Amino acid sequence: MNSVTTTQNSWATNSDSVIRESLLSAIPESDLTIDGWADTYRFLSPERSARPGRWSTDLVPYLREPMRVVTNSDVVEVVFMASSQIAKTEFCNNVLGYFIHIDPSPILYLCENEGKAEAWSKECLAPMIRDTPVLAKLIGEARMRDSGNTTFDKRFPGGHLALAWATSPATLSSRPRRVVLADECDGYAPTNEGDPMSLAEKRTTTFTNKKILKVSSPRDELTSTIEPAYRETDMRRYFVPCPHCDEFQILEWKRVKWDDTTSDAYYVCVNGCLIEHDSKTEMLASGEWRVTNPQPTPGKVGFWINELYSPFVDWTDMRNRFLIAKRKGQETLKVFINTSLAETWKAGGEEIDTDDLLARCEFFAAEVPVGVKVLTAGVDVQNDRLECEIVGWGEDKESWSIAYRIIEGDPTKKQVWEELKDILTRDYECEPLDDDADIRNLRVAAVAVDSGGHHTHEVYKFTRSNAGRRFHAIKGANTPGKPLASRPSKVGTPPTKLYIIGTETAKDSIAAALEVAEPGPNYCHFPDGRDAEYFKQLRSERAVMRYVGRRQVRTWEKRKPSLRNEALDVRVYAMAALAILNPDFKAMRRRAQHQPLAAATVQTSVLDTPAETTVVAEDEPVISQPPVPNSRRARRRIRGNGFVNNW
Numbered sequence: 001m002n003s004v005t006t007t008q009n010s011w012a013t014n015s016d017s018v019i020r021e022s023l024l025s026a027i028p029e030s031d032l033t034i035d036g037w038a039d040t041y042r043f044l045s046p047e048r049s050a051r052p053g054r055w056s057t058d059l060v061p062y063l064r065e066p067m068r069v070v071t072n073s074d075v076v077e078v079v080f081m082a083s084s085q086i087a088k089t090e091f092c093n094n095v096l097g098y099f100i101h102i103d104p105s106p107i108l109y110l111c112e113n114e115g116k117a118e119a120w121s122k123e124c125l126a127p128m129i130r131d132t133p134v135l136a137k138l139i140g141e142a143r144m145r146d147s148g149n150t151t152f153d154k155r156f157p158g159g160h161l162a163l164a165w166a167t168s169p170a171t172l173s174s175r176p177r178r179v180v181l182a183d184e185c186d187g188y189a190p191t192n193e194g195d196p197m198s199l200a201e202k203r204t205t206t207f208t209n210k211k212i213l214k215v216s217s218p219r220d221e222l223t224s225t226i227e228p229a230y231r232e233t234d235m236r237r238y239f240v241p242c243p244h245c246d247e248f249q250i251l252e253w254k255r256v257k258w259d260d261t262t263s264d265a266y267y268v269c270v271n272g273c274l275i276e277h278d279s280k281t282e283m284l285a286s287g288e289w290r291v292t293n294p295q296p297t298p299g300k301v302g303f304w305i306n307e308l309y310s311p312f313v314d315w316t317d318m319r320n321r322f323l324i325a326k327r328k329g330q331e332t333l334k335v336f337i338n339t340s341l342a343e344t345w346k347a348g349g350e351e352i353d354t355d356d357l358l359a360r361c362e363f364f365a366a367e368v369p370v371g372v373k374v375l376t377a378g379v380d381v382q383n384d385r386l387e388c389e390i391v392g393w394g395e396d397k398e399s400w401s402i403a404y405r406i407i408e409g410d411p412t413k414k415q416v417w418e419e420l421k422d423i424l425t426r427d428y429e430c431e432p433l434d435d436d437a438d439i440r441n442l443r444v445a446a447v448a449v450d451s452g453g454h455h456t457h458e459v460y461k462f463t464r465s466n467a468g469r470r471f472h473a474i475k476g477a478n479t480p481g482k483p484l485a486s487r488p489s490k491v492g493t494p495p496t497k498l499y500i501i502g503t504e505t506a507k508d509s510i511a512a513a514l515e516v517a518e519p520g521p522n523y524c525h526f527p528d529g530r531d532a533e534y535f536k537q538l539r540s541e542r543a544v545m546r547y548v549g550r551r552q553v554r555t556w557e558k559r560k561p562s563l564r565n566e567a568l569d570v571r572v573y574a575m576a577a578l579a580i581l582n583p584d585f586k587a588m589r590r591r592a593q594h595q596p597l598a599a600a601t602v603q604t605s606v607l608d609t610p611a612e613t614t615v616v617a618e619d620e621p622v623i624s625q626p627p628v629p630n631s632r633r634a635r636r637r638i639r640g641n642g643f644v645n646n647w
């Protein structure tokens with residue numbers, strides 16, 4: 001068999017076509033569909049499947065039609081937008097196996113990056129070839145020197161499978177390809193040479209019988225390519241019958257319900273019937289794909305399916321993962337929405353409007369409501385005023401807007417800064433936990449002041465002289481994905497610490513938090529008395545895609561140029577101050593349970609200066625403090641009434 005595969009450009013040579021003919025003569029089923037091929041020839045490998053052995057499409061009946069349409073002569077493009085646990089990798093593998101065995105062609109398999117291409121080749125493709133006898137016969141082992149095969153190139157009689165990755169346009173601009181299979185294509189970042197998917201599609205232009213397969217979980221709404229591609233197709237969805245009323249319906253996350261978190265989740269049919277998870281197998285077997293877009297682009301067929309359908313995952317498990325994701329915050333929730341619900345993540349803050357937020361204002365029983373564990377502040381510097389918000393933070397990023405102040409005046413004058421300092425250093429009265437409890441106060445534990453405007457010098461002066469109170473100079477960087485706070489650098493004379501903060505990251509978090517409708521993790525509380533202008537400013541920006549050179553980048557910008565955005569900026573800065581402070585909320589809770597009036601705990605932030613004094617008391621958590629001031633009076637002030645207050 002090895003003599004077969006040593007020929008270069010094997011699909012193009014005469015000698016190879018002769019060999020191919022002789023091999024195909026042993027295959028009577030040249031009109032097989034892909035699902036038929038898989039049921040006949042495909043074997044699952046033990047390292048890839050809990051049920052190794054012969055493949056059965058009946059176990060995942062929703063894959064039958066997507067596999068079947070690929071070989072339909074009218075179909076050019078198949079889009080498969082699906083969650084992770086739906087066997088979409090096996091869908092890809094079966095397509096490849098079919099084209100290697102039954103309809104040998106030049107094939108391009110496209111991954112997100114080189115690491116994923118290598119992992120896929122070694123962990124998915126190699127075991128499939130090894131354990132599927134018809135493929136093992138056609139493809140020599142990569143380690144055999146004369147097999148003509150490497151990790152990224154597989155040769156077989158009449159064809160060639162090349163692996164490419166989206167981060168390297170060089171791997172895409174090779175020979176013509178009849179079949180292009182783009183796996184996890186929503187993760188392809190644009191390159192300087194252009195969009196990787198388009199580059200790969202260009203490879204197929206010389207083939208009239210080309211096949212383009214786009215397979216992916218969706219990601220961010222703004223950058224998603226799989227969702228727009230799906231919308232161009234006939235948009236098939238898998239309808240399954242209710243086991244009680246027989247009504248055909250698609251399975252949606254909003255219909256998964258539970259009575260309490262310890263009992264099993266169940267599904268509520270569109271007619272109100274309660275469906276237990278045990279019914280899923282029967283429902284899947286009776287399901288059918290239905291077209292939901294009657295006017296698709298000709299030749300394009302699309303399928304969308306989520307994890308609710310997966311025979312490998314039950315609804316209770318999904319519920320548990322959802323609750324964890326919700327508690328952990330937007331990054332984890334995004335993963336759940338993308339990979340379990342197969343929906344794009346919408347972080348643009350489009351759902352909620354100013355009126356919704358205005359209606360949400362609530363009565364705060366004291367300046368600092370119960371739930372707030374730490375206060376931070378953000379300060380924006382304009383030419384004629386300072387704007388400042390004090391934000392209270394609880395566990396799981398639940399937040400309370402404690403105060404919003406505008407200090408009119410020229411920032412080159414000392415007076416506005418004195419006024420700001422008064423606001424930032426005073427005591428804020430906490431709501432007592434019960435009627436008998438002592439009145440407690442909180443002070444602002446960290447402050448971030450924007451130094452990016454015209455008054456950098458004044459900001460440095462202010463933060464330098466209040467460094468012991470954790471007043472930090474910050475500057476925004478709108479680099480996507482940049483962490484909220486990085487290590488500070490030393491700037492100016494005399495030297496001042498400057499933190500560069502990831503404003504895009506903060507704005508993503510704020511937009512997501514504003515969408516949270518119920519108090520709890522990430523929810524934003526606002527006090528009675530906030531006006532519409534405040535909320536307009538808070539929602540003044542949205543995420544958009546913009547070209548920078550030839551690359552499209554995601555960025556936040558104003559909805560209208562005329563809108564003011566200071567309220568959003570100061571919230572970003574208050575959030576950055578919290579990230580720099582990095583308080584340990586769990587330790588606070590533990591201490592509060594044992595010792596309600598004990599001193600606060602602040603983790604020594606990895607971002608903070610190493611020069612701080614760390615005080616460790618016996619059996620006490622670590623309390624880190626800034627350098628102790630020289631004057632005895634100042635020292636007493638910090639010990640007695642620290643920058644981090646009791647709670």
Ligand SMILES: [Zn+2]
Binds near residue numbers: 243247270
């Ligand atoms: Zn029903």
